[in-house]
Amino acid sequence: MAVFNRVESPRLVEEAIYSEVVQAGDGWMRELKPGQVLRIVDLEGNQAADTLFFDAENPEDHYSAVATITGQSNIYLSTGSVLRAESGKALLTIVADTCGRHDTVGGSCSAQSNTVRYAHEKLSMHNCRDTFMLQLAGQDGVYTKRDLAPNINFFMNVPVTPEGGLKFDDGVSAPGCYVEMQSHGRTMVLISNCPQLNNPCNAYNPTPIQVLIWDN
Amino acid sequence: MANIWSKDIGPGGKWSGTIGKGKLIRLTALEAGANVSFQLYHAKDLTERYNMPDTLKAQYTAHLTRGNVLMSDNGRAMVSIVEDSLGWHDPLSGYTSRAKTDAKYGVTNYQELRNEWLRSGQENFAVELVRNGLSMRDMMPVVNFFSKIVVENNGDMKFVQGHCPAGATVTLRTELDLLVVLSNTPNPLDPSESYPSVPVRIEVLPAPPLHEDDYCLNYRSENRRAFENTWEYHTLLNA
Ligand SMILES: [Zn+2]
Numbered sequence: 186m187a188v189f190n191r192v193e194s195p196r197l198v199e200e201a202i203y204s205e206v207v208q209a210g211d212g213w214m215r216e217l218k219p220g221q222v223l224r225i226v227d228l229e230g231n232q233a234a235d236t237l238f239f240d241a242e243n244p245e246d247h248y249s250a251v252a253t254i255t256g257q258s259n260i261y262l263s264t265g266s267v268l269r270a271e272s273g274k275a276l277l278t279i280v281a282d283t284c285g286r287h288d289t290v291g292g293s294c295s296a297q298s299n300t301v302r303y304a305h306e307k308l309s310m311h312n313c314r315d316t317f318m319l320q321l322a323g324q325d326g327v328y329t330k331r332d333l334a335p336n337i338n339f340f341m342n343v344p345v346t347p348e349g350g351l352k353f354d355d356g357v358s359a360p361g362c363y364v365e366m367q368s369h370g371r372t373m374v375l376i377s378n379c380p381q382l383n384n385p386c387n388a389y390n391p392t393p394i395q396v397l398i399w400d401n
Numbered sequence: 402m403a404n405i406w407s408k409d410i411g412p413g414g415k416w417s418g419t420i421g422k423g424k425l426i427r428l429t430a431l432e433a434g435a436n437v438s439f440q441l442y443h444a445k446d447l448t449e450r451y452n453m454p455d456t457l458k459a460q461y462t463a464h465l466t467r468g469n470v471l472m473s474d475n476g477r478a479m480v481s482i483v484e485d486s487l488g489w490h491d492p493l494s495g496y497t498s499r500a501k502t503d504a505k506y507g508v509t510n511y512q513e514l515r516n517e518w519l520r521s522g523q524e525n526f527a528v529e530l531v532r533n534g535l536s537m538r539d540m541m542p543v544v545n546f547f548s549k550i551v552v553e554n555n556g557d558m559k560f561v562q563g564h565c566p567a568g569a570t571v572t573l574r575t576e577l578d579l580l581v582v583l584s585n586t587p588n589p590l591d592p593s594e595s596y597p598s599v600p601v602r603i604e605v606l607p608a609p610p611l612h613e614d615d616y617c618l619n620y621r622s623e624n625r626r627a628f629e630n631t632w633e634y635h636t637l638l639n640a
Binding site: 244245247250251252254258261271272273292293295296297298300301304305314325330331332333334335343345346349350353 | 458472493523535536553554568623
């Protein structure tokens, strides 16, 4: 199962066809072609890369956290995890992971959930769902709020206990940890590099990530 | 209290309908081993829907029971779980697909079996969503009432057999006007080799007015803020 399955990538940074640093609070959206590999690097450690996928052949078929975890009967993501769409279709497979495990139960932060979790006064603070929506707004109306399903939080640690409790712990990640996934078909990737300033997991210091793409 | 309305949903059955705020929805397992996959949308704005992660992280829980509030992606209380004979309902494991149903229980079809063919949650939700002007793009994680999934320390998800006896009930109070969509289809992690759905009764009853000492309102300060967001919505709507 997908727990602490540490696998280093054979891919060389200098052979990547694309590389970009995404600052905390920024969004990133791009289509992967079949076979392409996406690496996300936690440059400074304990950052959360909130990520959604869509089947680019059928944009209404979004990533499904629940189809993914039920498909492997395990709630954590690591090397070998198959990331599934709502239809059950396999979108990508995680092929390398030096972090250990990733969360897909905790969802993304939003202005409204911040008012519930912290205080009504947090409504104005920047958040991942605003970043997602700003990115979707640039896609010629293909995507709307209806397409915003629960996401993956790469590098986040959200343990569930056998008693059914859920908590947010300090990250299991460290500077330079990365996760790599290979796309089975044409897959749209949507990332919000989390700007969360209310949760002690990131020591109230959101930091940049790097995204790299290889052709295979 | 006399109910307003009642319907029995047979194995494999589905239902959708609009239920106004300030009512109770009582679900009863008519036999042991029920599972009802349950989805909620705000009737006046169908783009607002039950949000599993927001609900779980606000209440620091990975299971749902009395006291818990199902929250929307707009930070509002949608329903409160006001009574629960079981202590655990599953928000994590989703609904069955056609492919999984065929693989697990054998391929069935209407031509041969008439209405005894085995329905899937995926198809049941597809039909009811389209009926209500939505589509599978609106499908998000469901609550599986009557099922218990334990997550072990290594993350493994285990279906607990024998959790739901005949007569088990759970009662929800509606805090918004809601579109309810449900499918009486097996939990995807139920290891039973025969199709295990059992009939479930759904009843709607009047709810007593919310009091300041309400258990769900005071369960956590997060719950109170979600109620305040719902009240703010109604204040602006009715001003
Ligand atoms: Zn965030």
